[in-house]
Each structure stands twice: as structure tokens, then as C-alpha cells.
Amino acid sequence: MxxxxxxxxxxxxxxxxxxxxxxxxxxxxxxxxxxxxxxxRLIMDLHFVPPTTCEVTVMGETFSLPLDEERMVLALRKLRREWKSARALGNVETPYRCVGFAIYIAQRAGFRKVDFITDRPAPPAEQVR
Structure with a gap:
């Protein structure tokens, strides 16, 4: 069947x-x-101020690196209790030394995961014939 x-x-x-x-x-x-x-993720906004200063804004507070390095480490240690990870946001003009310095400081403050995102460069303007 x-x-x-x-x-x-x-x-x-x-x-x-x-x-x-x-x-x-x-x-x-x-x-x-x-x-x-x-x-x-705790957002860290990165801005480069020529010739050598990197500014990092975290939760409305701005740090000038390398001058405010220890103050930023202390502030991030306090914020570490509330946040699981950190994210550095920059643009195409942000030098790698600023990005690396911000990531290094976040790691010193106790963040185990720190990532970085950059804006895409603007598309080239179309040529007029």
C-alpha cells in the first residue's frame, strides 16, 4: 500500500x-x-587640530591629546562600568596616530574591545565637458 x-x-x-x-x-x-x-559602545569622536593636537570628545567632554592623556584615562575608567566597548569615530583626514592614541588610551582604561570607523571620502566631482 x-x-x-x-x-x-x-x-x-x-x-x-x-x-x-x-x-x-x-x-x-x-x-x-x-x-x-x-x-x-561608548562613542569617542576624533578631530585633528593641526599641527599636532588630536581632540577626542567623549560624552560631551573634550580632551586634547597628548596634554590630557591622564585625565582622559581617568574619565574612561569611570565610564567603563557602564559601557561594554568603545568606538572611535573619525574622518578621512584623521591621522593614524590620533586613532592609535585614542585606542591605546581606551585600552589603558580597561576597555577590552575598541573599534574604529571612518567616514567615506567624498566622491570626486564629475568633470564638466
């Missing part, structure tokens, strides 16, 4: 797709609601 399925193949595929979609939505809701899984 042959087995005859009680549900058609297209209905089974549709049902499987619906389960995958619902599971994906439920997973994203669970991740969004779980504060342990949601990363918290």
Missing part, C-alpha cells in the same frame, strides 16, 4: 517558510530584548 501525504508539497514549503520567518522575527525580538546580548 502506498503512503499518501495529507498535505501537498506547496503547502508544506509555504508552512516551512512561515516557520523560518516567524523564528527569525522571534529571535530578533529576543536579541533586542536581552540587554546582555545587545552591545553597548
Amino acid at each position: 502506498r503512503y499518501k501525504p495529507t498535505i501537498s508539497f506547496t503547502k508544506a514549503v509555504t508552512l516551512a517558510a512561515a516557520v523560518v520567518v516567524l523564528f527569525g522575527i522571534g529571535t530578533s525580538w529576543a536579541l533586542a530584548g536581552n540587554k546582555k546580548l545587545a552591545p553597548k
Whole structure:
């Protein structure tokens, strides 16, 4: 005797797709609601002031590096209790020494994860013929 399925193949595929979609939505809701899984990054804005000064703004407070290095380390140590990781934001003109110095100071303050993001350079202007 042959087995005859009680549900058609297209209905089974549709049902499987619906389960995958619902599971994906439920997973994203669970991740969004779980504060342990949601990363918290402290934002450090980097600005270069020629000829040699790097300015780092953290939570509205600005530090001039290398002059305010120790003050910045102390401030970041206090903020480390609230934040899981730090992110340095710069632009294309930010020298690597400013980026490296900010990352080094964040690591000295106890941040285990520090990343860096830069803005994309502006696209070249189209030539007029």
C-alpha cells in the first residue's frame, strides 16, 4: 500500500517558510530584548587640530591629546562600568596616530574591545565637458 501525504508539497514549503520567518522575527525580538546580548559602545569622536593636537570628545567632554592623556584615562575608567566597548569615530583626514592614541588610551582604561570607523571620502566631482 502506498503512503499518501495529507498535505501537498506547496503547502508544506509555504508552512516551512512561515516557520523560518516567524523564528527569525522571534529571535530578533529576543536579541533586542536581552540587554546582555545587545552591545553597548561608548562613542569617542576624533578631530585633528593641526599641527599636532588630536581632540577626542567623549560624552560631551573634550580632551586634547597628548596634554590630557591622564585625565582622559581617568574619565574612561569611570565610564567603563557602564559601557561594554568603545568606538572611535573619525574622518578621512584623521591621522593614524590620533586613532592609535585614542585606542591605546581606551585600552589603558580597561576597555577590552575598541573599534574604529571612518567616514567615506567624498566622491570626486564629475568633470564638466
